[in-house]
Amino acid sequence: MMREAWLPLTVLLALAAAPFIGFSASYEMTLMARAMILGMAAVSLSFLVGGAGLASLGHAASVGVGAYAVAILDAHGVTDAARVVPAAIGAAAVFALLTGAIAIRTNGVHFIMITLAFGQMAFFTASSLSAYGGDDGVTLYSRTEVAGTRLLEGRLAFHFICLGALALTWAGCAMLLASRFGRVLRAARDNAERVEAVGLTPYPFRLVGYIIAGAFGGAAGFLLANATEFVSPAMLSWQRSGELLFMVILGGVGRLWGAILGALAFVLLETWLADLTPHWKMIFGPMLVIAVLVLRGGLSGLVERRHG
């Protein structure tokens, strides 16, 4: 465990050190917060895709459901973290339970399509919430308060809360995959027939895994809503889900922490290219394709080969 843990720990330590070694400008901190929050969502998606073999194309919906929980409570004057955080996580978990109960009955391409469909349903539902901005989205009155204080307003505090949440997500997902529960998930990913033949039914394990990933996504949504102080249906769109899936693949599907690298690389590249040219997507797209073709095992695979 320790041998495999030092690489991700290095990444997390670098993020912890970043504000103190010259990356403390407002836009840099904003960028890092976004990368870490998307990293959380990507790690929880990697848990599903790489761990359980469930390639969801609707994971942004759980992030969005968590974010909307924050926005809706905010609109009603509820801004206490003790209530907002459980609501965001709970809402995403319930969404995962309801959609997963159906989606997990399918396999492969069907699973991808049905998670995509549920994601789009969530997207259109959010678009039709006219009381909460409809298509335009809704701006928060304020960030969530922690024990009556404005802790999340502090740039440095928010940075470390995102970092802590990211570390917890990674450690939590890694722990789950190594447990008995995770062993069943991993075995069912490779060979579901074999799992049944030792007397276990994959379905409930997959469903619980799907709910857990959704809950982590909801936690990311809570932070994302607070980071931008704005929530819109675009957060739930299938393009966002595709980006998350891309971060997972870019980082390396077999490694949970690869998703952290994937999210960082994705956010940095996107920002850098957007500065260079308004047609940045013309460059970004092919770069991503090449990255996938060239980097077998993703960025984490590359790093591991270097440091064997």
Place this chain on the structure above:
Amino acid sequence: MADALLRLDGLRKQFGGLAVTDGVSLDVMPGEIHAVIGPNGAGKTTLIHEITGIVAPDSGRVVFGGRDITRLSLPRRVRAGLARSFQITSVVAGFTALENVALAAQARSGTSFRFVRPAASERALNDAAMDALSEVGLAERAQVSAGALSHGEKRALELAIALATRPRLLLLDEPLAGAGPEETERLVALLTRLKSAYTILLVEHDMQAVFALADRISVLVYGRIIATGSVAAIRANPEVRAAYLGEDETC
């Protein structure tokens, strides 16, 4: 006469107009190796699917240890003590041999909804897995990835997985399929060792192996059992010879 451990009672399954299983009745007594033989297309695979719960019979019953399991799912049947191996090797290729067997041990020991402790550090599971691996002679290959094992080793690993579920009955679906002569020899020796400790229903093509291993043989032809008896009785049965063995050089 003691009660049968597994009793098939008038199993019938029709696909379109074809009765693939046409009223099959068969008993497996505790402690015996009961072999089912039959030419291609006799309905062996469908019969196995009916016993393991993959295909539901149109009529008839599967009774295991006195309990009607006709409508139970495969995982429930396995938990009741009916372990199976597959005609085409089925292991978790990405797991080590040990983890493949530990998964089976885990399925038999408490709930698998445990989220905190690393499964690989559970001594009881690893010990049970090592015991099963030793039983099939794979102890030294425990840490090898299952995908990297030879064909014969994978077959042995499948047996170890089945043993780790602590079965009351082993249902072996052509355990020798695809094995070379040397591997076959080793596997037959292994099955001979297991014979004293387990009740086995063996579905197998290799006649020499069946004659060497089985206590009783049932002959399945076109979905019907045309004869059941000792090895000698089956070899001497003219109907069996005509229907099946006559076309086979090994007899």
